[in-house]
Each structure stands twice: as structure tokens, then as C-alpha cells.
Amino acid sequence: xxxxxxxxxxxxxxxxxxxxxxxxxxxxxxxxxxxxxxxxxxxxxxxxxxxxxxxxxxxxxxxxxxxxxxxxxxxxxxxxxxxxxxxxxxxxxxxxxxxxxxxxxxxxxxxxxxxxxxxxxxxxxxxxxxxxxxxxxxxxxxxxxxxxxxxxxxxxxxxxxxxxxxxxxxxxxxxxxxxxxxxxxxxxxxxxxxxxxxxxxxxxxxxxxxxxxxxxxxx
Ligand code: HEM
Ligand code: HEM
Numbered sequence: 001x002x003x004x005x006x007x008x009x010x011x012x013x014x015x016x017x018x019x020x021x022x023x024x025x026x027x028x029x030x031x032x033x034x035x036x037x038x039x040x041x042x043x044x045x046x047x048x049x050x051x052x053x054x055x056x057x058x059x060x061x062x063x064x065x066x067x068x069x070x071x072x073x074x075x076x077x078x079x080x081x082x083x084x085x086x087x088x089x090x091x092x093x094x095x096x097x098x099x100x101x102x103x104x105x106x107x108x109x110x111x112x113x114x115x116x117x118x119x120x121x122x123x124x125x126x127x128x129x130x131x132x133x134x135x136x137x138x139x140x141x142x143x144x145x146x147x148x149x150x151x152x153x154x155x156x157x158x159x160x161x162x163x164x165x166x167x168x169x170x171x172x173x174x175x176x177x178x179x180x181x182x183x184x185x186x187x188x189x190x191x192x193x194x195x196x197x198x199x200x201x202x203x204x205x206x207x208x209x210x211x212x213x214x215x216x217x218x219x
Contacts, residue, residue, distance in 0.1 A: 015086050022086070026072070032195065033064045040186040044118075052117045059113030060184075066106035067176060073099050074203055077169060080210035100145045107138045130183035137175040140168050173200060 037045070037060040048056050075083065076096040083092055111134070144165060147154060151161050177200055180187050187193050 018082075019086050026068075029199070030068055033068055034061060036064065036186055036192050037061060040190070040192050042184055042186045044185075048117060055113050056117035059110050059115075059117060060186075062106050062113055063110035063180075066103055066110055067180065069099055069103035069106060070172060070176060071199060071203060073103055074169065074173065074207065078207050078210050080206070081213065097148070100141075100148060104138075104141050104145050107141055111135075111138060130179055133175055134179045134183065137172060137179060140172055140175070144168050144172075173203065176200075 037057050042060070045053060045056055045060075073096065076092050076099060079089065079092050087095075147156060147161060148165065151158070156164075177196070180196060181193065187196055
């Protein structure tokens with residue numbers, strides 16, 4: 001019987017190593033982010049007890065998972081040669097589609113949990129503008145997911161959809177920064193604020209670099 005030989009050359013080993021490093025880096029980032037509601041308790045948590053406290057903390061954690069999914073979603077969308085070499089374009093686009101749904105699901109869970117712990121009526125006034133920015137952000141994400149998954153059924157031409165998708169995509173991280181910095185006192189100063197701004201700054205630099213390289217390759 002002929003033996004099946006699976007070749008795992010140095011290229012594949014390097015790709016696996018890079019993938020492992022990337023996963024370790026993201027896991028570290030996630031652990032740091034998810035520890036914020038415990039190490040930097042918001043004032044809103046101080047006044048909550050029992051079930052309400054659990055709901056609010058759960059809501060904060062869901063919001064942080066949504067924020068991290070957005071970070072990953074942006075990188076999967078712009079791709080870049082580093083990710084393309086490790087995972088390939090097809091896989092990245094498939095993950096982008098699935099991760100978009102995860103992002104929306106955690107955004108929705110965040111709102112549901114936070115609003116279950118807070119008074120619903122207290123959000124419907126202009127003092128709650130940071131929450132309203134959150135609502136705008138969730139609506140934009142929902143519109144992007146629906147138009148991305150059902151573009152043909154809705155009858156959108158690819159070029160028009162792509163332009164709209166891009167404009168909305170770069171608006172969402174800006175809305176996230178405004179929402180988080182003004183809605184949560186945990187992020188009003190110190191390490192959480194510095195961490196959020198560093199992650200968003202690093203994302204902007206990575207995207208600009210990927211775009212510049214793509215433009216140079218097109219020439
Ligand atoms: C789940 C539904 C979604 C689908 C099916 C989808 C699909 C796509 C596709 C096919 C592209 C590649 C466009 C091209 O290069 O021609 C793309 C790019 C992109 N998407 Fe999405 N997307 C979805 C949701 C989202 C969401 C929710 C965000 C972020 C809020 C997002 C952010 C991006 C970004 C940043 C790009 C790169 C844009 C650029 O090239 O400058 N996508 N998406
Ligand atoms: C209707 C929409 C939204 C509302 C009403 C809302 C409301 C809130 C409120 C009240 C807080 C502060 C919780 C507290 O500490 O007491 C908060 C924090 C936060 N929100 Fe939202 N939000 C919305 C959408 C979103 C979305 C779509 C995302 C992410 C994509 C998001 C990400 C976050 C994050 C990361 C925090 C900080 C969590 C922490 O304190 O550790 N929010 N939001």
C-alpha cells in the first residue's frame with residue numbers, strides 16, 4: 001500500500017509559529033482588557049449589589065469583547081500581507097464574515113445587560129449622549145452586517161456597497177472611542193484610557209501601513 005507523505009516544509013513551520021505568536025498576543029490583550037471591570041471598578045458598580053451588579057459587570061465584559069471583536073474585524077477587513085501569508089485570503093474573508101456576526105451579537109448582549117441593570121428611562125435624555133453614540137454605533141454595525149450578508153438580495157451594486165462599507169467601517173472605531181471614553185469612568189483616566197488609545201493608535205498605524213504598501217504594489 002502506498003504511504004501518504006504530508007510535507008511540512010520550513011514555510012509551513014514559520015507560518016504556524018507566526019500564527020501561534022499572533023494568538024498569544026491577542027490572548028494577552030484580551031486578558032488585559034477583560035480584567036478592567038475587576039481592577040478598575042466603575043462608580044456605577046459601587047452602587048450595585050447582588051443580581052444587578054452581576055448584570056452590569058457582565059454587560060461591561062460583553063462590551064469589551066465587542067470592542068476587541070471590532071479591533072480584529074478591522075484587521076481581517078484590511079487584511080495585509082502579514083495575515084494573508086499566514087492564513088490566506090479566503091479564510092480571512094470567511095472569518096471577517098463570522099466575526100462581524102460575533103461583533104454584533106456581543107454589542108447587543110452588552111446593551112441588553114447594561115440596560116437591565118440601569119434605569120431604562122434615564123438613558124432617554126441629552127445627558128446620556130455617550131449612550132446614544134453607543135446606539136448609533138450598534139445601528140451602523142447592524143446595517144453593515146445586514147448589507148454585507150444580503151448585498152445581492154438587497155440589490156446593491158458591489159462598487160457602491162464597497163464605498164459605503166469602507167466609510168462606515170472607519171466611522172465605527174471613532175464612535176467606539178467617543179462612547180467608551182465618555183460613558184465609563186473606568187476609561188476616564190489611567191491605564192485603561194492609555195490602553196484604549198494605544199490599541200486604537202496602533203490599529204490606525206497598521207491600517208495606514210497596509211494601505212500604503214498596497215498602493216506601492218499597484219504601481
Ligand atoms: C458580517 C458582515 C460583513 C461582511 C459580509 C463583510 C464583507 C467585507 C468584504 C467582502 C470586504 C472586502 C471588500 C474589498 O476589498 O473589496 C470587507 C472589507 C472591510 N470590512 Fe467588512 N464585512 C462585514 C462586516 C463588517 C463590519 C461590521 C466591519 C467593522 C465595523 C467591517 C469592516 C471592514 C473593513 C475595515 C474592511 C476593509 C475596507 C478597506 O479595504 O479599506 N466589515 N468586508
Ligand atoms: C445602544 C447601544 C449602547 C448603549 C446604551 C451602551 C451603554 C453603555 C454604558 C451605560 C456603559 C457604561 C457601563 C458602566 O460602567 O456603568 C458602556 C460601556 C462600554 N460600552 Fe457600551 N453601549 C452601547 C453600545 C456599545 C457597543 C456597540 C460597543 C462595542 C462595539 C460598546 C462598548 C462598550 C465598552 C467597551 C464599554 C466599557 C466597558 C467597561 O466599563 O469596562 N457599547 N456602554
